[in-house]
Amino acid sequence: MAFLTLQGISKRYGDFTAIERLDLSVERGELLSLLGPSGCGKTTTLQMVAGFVTPTTGRILLDGRDITNERPEKRGIGVVFQSYALFPHMTVAGNVGFGLEMRKVKRKEREERVEEALALVRLKGLGHRYPKELSGGQRQRVAIARAIAMQPELLLLDEPMSNLDAKLREEMHIELRAIQKRLGITTILVTHDQVEAMTMSDRIAVMHRGAIAQLSTPYDAYERPATQFTSTFLGRTNAFAGEVLQRNPRCAIVDVAGTTLHVPHEGRHVDGAVNVYIRPEKVHLANGNGANARVRGRIATRVFVGNQWLLEVETGLGKLRVAQPNHGAPPPEEGDEVGLDWTDDDLRVLTQDIRENANGHA
Amino acid sequence: MATLDDARPGAAPWLLSGPALLLFIGLLLVPLLLTLLLSFRVFSDTAGVLPSFTLGNYWEVVSDPYYGTIFLRTAGLAFAVTLLSIVLGVPETIVLARMKRPWQSLCLLIVLGPLLISVVVRTLGWQILLGNNGVLNNVLQALHITDEPVRLVFTMTGVIIALTHVLVPFMVMSVWATMQKLDPQMEWAGRSLGGSPLAVFRRVILPQIMPGVLSGSIIVFALSASAFATPALIGGRRLKVVATAAYDEFLGTLNWPLGASIAVLLLIANVAIVMGCSRLAERRFRHIFD
Numbered sequence: 075m076a077f078l079t080l081q082g083i084s085k086r087y088g089d090f091t092a093i094e095r096l097d098l099s100v101e102r103g104e105l106l107s108l109l110g111p112s113g114c115g116k117t118t119t120l121q122m123v124a125g126f127v128t129p130t131t132g133r134i135l136l137d138g139r140d141i142t143n144e145r146p147e148k149r150g151i152g153v154v155f156q157s158y159a160l161f162p163h164m165t166v167a168g169n170v171g172f173g174l175e176m177r178k179v180k181r182k183e184r185e186e187r188v189e190e191a192l193a194l195v196r197l198k199g200l201g202h203r204y205p206k207e208l209s210g211g212q213r214q215r216v217a218i219a220r221a222i223a224m225q226p227e228l229l230l231l232d233e234p235m236s237n238l239d240a241k242l243r244e245e246m247h248i249e250l251r252a253i254q255k256r257l258g259i260t261t262i263l264v265t266h267d268q269v270e271a272m273t274m275s276d277r278i279a280v281m282h283r284g285a286i287a288q289l290s291t292p293y294d295a296y297e298r299p300a301t302q303f304t305s306t307f308l309g310r311t312n313a314f315a316g317e318v319l320q321r322n323p324r325c326a327i328v329d330v331a332g333t334t335l336h337v338p339h340e341g342r343h344v345d346g347a348v349n350v351y352i353r354p355e356k357v358h359l360a361n362g363n364g365a366n367a368r369v370r371g372r373i374a375t376r377v378f379v380g381n382q383w384l385l386e387v388e389t390g391l392g393k394l395r396v397a398q399p400n401h402g403a404p405p406p407e408e409g410d411e412v413g414l415d416w417t418d419d420d421l422r423v424l425t426q427d428i429r430e431n432a433n434g435h436a
Numbered sequence: 437m438a439t440l441d442d443a444r445p446g447a448a449p450w451l452l453s454g455p456a457l458l459l460f461i462g463l464l465l466v467p468l469l470l471t472l473l474l475s476f477r478v479f480s481d482t483a484g485v486l487p488s489f490t491l492g493n494y495w496e497v498v499s500d501p502y503y504g505t506i507f508l509r510t511a512g513l514a515f516a517v518t519l520l521s522i523v524l525g526v527p528e529t530i531v532l533a534r535m536k537r538p539w540q541s542l543c544l545l546i547v548l549g550p551l552l553i554s555v556v557v558r559t560l561g562w563q564i565l566l567g568n569n570g571v572l573n574n575v576l577q578a579l580h581i582t583d584e585p586v587r588l589v590f591t592m593t594g595v596i597i598a599l600t601h602v603l604v605p606f607m608v609m610s611v612w613a614t615m616q617k618l619d620p621q622m623e624w625a626g627r628s629l630g631g632s633p634l635a636v637f638r639r640v641i642l643p644q645i646m647p648g649v650l651s652g653s654i655i656v657f658a659l660s661a662s663a664f665a666t667p668a669l670i671g672g673r674r675l676k677v678v679a680t681a682a683y684d685e686f687l688g689t690l691n692w693p694l695g696a697s698i699a700v701l702l703l704i705a706n707v708a709i710v711m712g713c714s715r716l717a718e719r720r721f722r723h724i725f726d
Contacts, residue, residue, distance in 0.1 A: 126624050146627040159625035163643040163724050172639075173629035204723055224629065 075138060077102040077260050078123070078228060083132035085118050085284075092118045094284045095132070105254055105261040107271035110281035111307070116264045119281075120230050123262065125149050136228065147176070152221030152259075156233040158213050160205040166192070166216050167201035173224035191223035194253060211242050218250065222257065229254070229261040235270060247273040268308055272296070280304045298340070302424055305351050312357070314350045314391050315426065321345075326423050330391050333369065337423040347426040354384070354397035356420035359405060360413030367413025369394070376408050387414060468703075475696035485692055493697035503681070503698070507705070510677040513595060514661040520600040521656045525607030526649060530641075532608070533615045544612075548605045555602070555665040562598040562670060563589055590672040598670045599660050606659065607652035614648030650717045654710050661706050678702045 076099035085093040093115045100106050108116035121127040123134060125146030134142045141149055152173075160169050167188050174184045192198055195215035205213055214234065221229060234250070235243045251274045254261050265271050271278050272292045280288045280295060280303070288295055288304045299305035306313065316330035325336045326344045337350055360367035371389030378384075383405050385396040394414060398405055406412055475493055478486040497503045532543055550558060565571050566588035573585040588594040618641070626636035664679040671677065676684070678698060685695030 124624070124628055126627070146624070147630045147632055149628075150630070151628060153625065153628040155621045155625060157619050157621050159619050159621040161622070161625075161640055161644075172626070172631070176630035176635060206724060220625075220629070 076100060077137055078262075079133075079135040080119070080123070081133045081135070083119070083122060083129045083134065085115075085122065085127065086130045092284055093122075093129070096284070096286060098279060098286065098289075100260060100262060102260055103258045104276040105251070105263060105274055107263045107265060107275040107278045108281055109265055109268060109271040109278050109308075110287075111266060114281040115284040116266075116281045117232060120232055120262060120264045123228075124151055124153050124230055150224070150226050150228075152224065152226035152229045154214075154217045154221045154229070154231045154234045156236055158205075158217040158237075160213055160216055160220070162205050164204075165201060166197065166203050166205070166208070169205065169216055170201075170219045170223045173220065177224060187223055188219075191219040194222070195219045210237055210239075211246070214238060214246065218253070222253075222259065227260065229259050231261060231263045231265075233265055234263070235265075235267070243267075243270070244273075250274065280307060282307070299351075299422065299424070302349060302427065305349075305422065305424065309353065310395060310397075311351045311353050312392075312394050316348055316350050318345055318348055325418070328423060333391055335421060336418045337421040338419055339423055344423050344425050348423050349426055351422040351424070352416060352420055354395040355382075355399075357394060357396045357414055357416050359396070359398065360415040367415050370411065370413050373406060373408050373410050373412060376405060378404075387412060389414065471696045472700055474693055475700045477693040477696075479691050479693045484690070493693045494701070496694060497697055497701060506676050506678055506681045507701075509592070509675075510661055510679075510702075511705075513592065513599070513667070513677060514657050516592075516596050517599045517603060517660040518653050518657045520596065521604050521607040522649060522653060524600065525604045525652065526611055526645070528604070529608050529611040529615060532612070544608075547608050550602050551605050556669070558602065559598060559666050559669040562594070562601070566594050566597070566670075589670060590675060592671075592675065595667050595671045595675065595677075598666050599663055602663075602666065603656045603659055606655045607649075610652030610655060611645055611648040614645045618644055647717060647721050650713065654713050657713075658706055658710050661709075662702060 078098075078100040080096055080098040083093055083096045083098075084091065096115075096119065098106075098119075108119055110116050118127060122129050125141070125144060129142065132142070133140055136149070136151075161172065164172065167185075170191050171184050171188045174187060179187070188201065189198070192201060195218050197212060197215050197219065200208070200212070205216065208216065214237070217234070231250075235246055238246060247270055254274075263271065263274060275292055277289060278292050278295045279286045282301075282303045288300045290298070290300075295304060296308050299308060302313075305311055314330045316328040316335070318326050319329050319334070320327040321339065321344065324338060326339045326348070328335045328337055328348060328350055330350055335350055369389040369391055371387040371394065373385055374388050374393065375386045376383065378400075380400065382400050383398045385398065385405060387394045387396055396414065474485070476489045476491070478488045478490045478492070480486055528547065532540060532547065535543060563570070567573070568585040568587065568589070570589075572588070573582075576582045576586060588597070622640055622644070623636055626640040627633070631639065662679055663677070664683065667675070667677045668680050668683070671680070679702065682695045682698040682702070685691045685698060
């Protein structure tokens with residue numbers, strides 16, 4: 075039995091449905107991300123687990139215990155808030171020790187555990203400071219220390235990095251993940267930042283319009299998107315509308331604007347109108363004169379972003395985005411004719427579905 | 437042409453603040469200075485205000501226990517009204533802050549209502565309500581809670597009730613302003629850490645709205661210490677406060693210098709207390725709040 079189970083959870087505000095019959099299981103010790111654009115219901119889901127919002131329907135089970143209607147202070151769940159919500163009138167030690175104090179832990183033990191928690195987030199010796207006297211990154215660490223000081227069974231992170239600058243954020247991804255693994259604490263991370271979800275998660279639940287569009291490992295979510303939404307939301311991709319001509323045991327043979335593509339269907343049923351996808355980094359410029367290339371085209375834009383070149387190439391299939399790692403010589407100039415190549419295994423195909431949300435569950 | 441990095445801002449700031457500055461100087465600073473000057477003048481019952489200077493007026497106010505009582509009464513009144521405003525205003529604001537949209541604005545309007553009504557009308561309303569034959573006493577007697585009418589008009593209690601009614605809105609507005617700045621996730625943070633709603637309020641919310649309570653208290657204290665109309669109408673001639681005492685010196689005994697020195701002493705006491713409190717508050721909250 076999973077450590078945390080959400081069974082048929084819905085949340086309606088009047089006519090507006092924030093969450094529609096959501097099922098989710100989180101295993102003990104895993105870090106699961108709820109990833110999605112703003113308004114997809116990920117924060118509402120988190121707030122229902124924390125007990126700040128009561129679900130309209132469904133049940134929430136924590137370690138076999140029904141906590142659906144339990145008050146937040148009885149749940150023993152640690153929460154790190156987007157704004158950190160540090161208590162400005164208390165010192166760092168006061169903040170971190172607050173949960174223990176509420177649990178009537180004796181002063182001596184409390185002080186020890188506060189020190190421990192501060193050491194864990196590398197803030198040793200800053201216990202006497204006030205939140206105002208700390209940098210953004212330090213405040214974030216205090217928020218984490220406060221949530222884990224009471225040794226909760228479950229940790230909820232609500233967009234915890236969104237107030238940090240890019241470099242610090244990358245460091246915190248690694249560090250927070252290390253802390254989570256060391257403590258073995260079951261964690262749900264809510265984020266709209268796919269890099270964050272990819273870096274930190276054991277599994278990612280991609281959410282879209284109040285439902286889970288796909289639940290899988292970061293690798294599978296990126297490499298084998300199960301819905302149109304996931305394939306376009308996670309990373310960049312090229313999508314082409316096409317028509318299935320034929321289906322053999324391994325491949326679907328798809329006609330895209332007059333070009334025939336062989337796309338592995340991975341056992342899924344694909345028929346009629348489909349979308350064919352390929353990631354920009356899986357397309358490369360053909361060697362030599364490009365006579366054997368799959369498509370030919372003209373470079374419309376060429377942008378250098380440091381670690382790679384981003385190209386947009388006008389082809390018979392449509393505009394194709396290409397990402398070329400920055401090794402060797404720069405790619406040809408804008409306006410030049412090039413040939414593009416890829417491996418068939420890197421193509422993905424999904425049936426076009428206008429009502430994708432209705433059966434978007436993976 | 438003034439640019440953003442121009443060190444000399446030119447005449448624009450002065451021109452823009454000119455009208456307000458003139459108004460301030462003409463209607464506040466000059467009369468205040470004249471009052472200060474007047475308070476040092478010699479007064480004779482036969483010849484009126486004489487051109488020579490003396491400290492006698494101040495000595496009279498300070499040494500005469502009659503004025504001592506009036507100053508003490510005023511201080512007591514101001515403290516009582518401030519305390520009541522905190523007790524009534526803070527919970528009121530918290531309830532208001534939690535109300536849903538249409539009701540919130542409606543109730544806020546009702547709370548701020550007293551400020552929209554003229555002092556005299558409002559005070560006369562209290563007279564009707566609190567008088568010996570007033571609504572309150574009639575109800576109390578009809579219910580046989582008391583046999584005699586409870587004297588409220590021309591008593592301190594009456595003045596305190598009426599003044600609190602007028603001044604609570606200032607407390608509400610002040611606390612309201614700090615509550616609006618409060619991070620709504622703050623309460624959730626406290627709850628998720630195991631605090632009951634009461635504990636979270638006491639340990640997390642209340643300390644953070646304290647600056648608002650303090651600045652509200654300063655406003656209420658200053659206004660009730662210098663209040664004139666309400667004490668004059670509800671307190672009457674016998675129950676004098678400093679403001680009405682000064683008024684009586686000016687218009688009753690026509691001893692303008694004495695009236696002026698009472699007014700100056702009230703101003704000094706008021707400024708000292710208010711400044712002292714805000715200094716204390718600043719020092720207490722400086723390292724905590726931005």
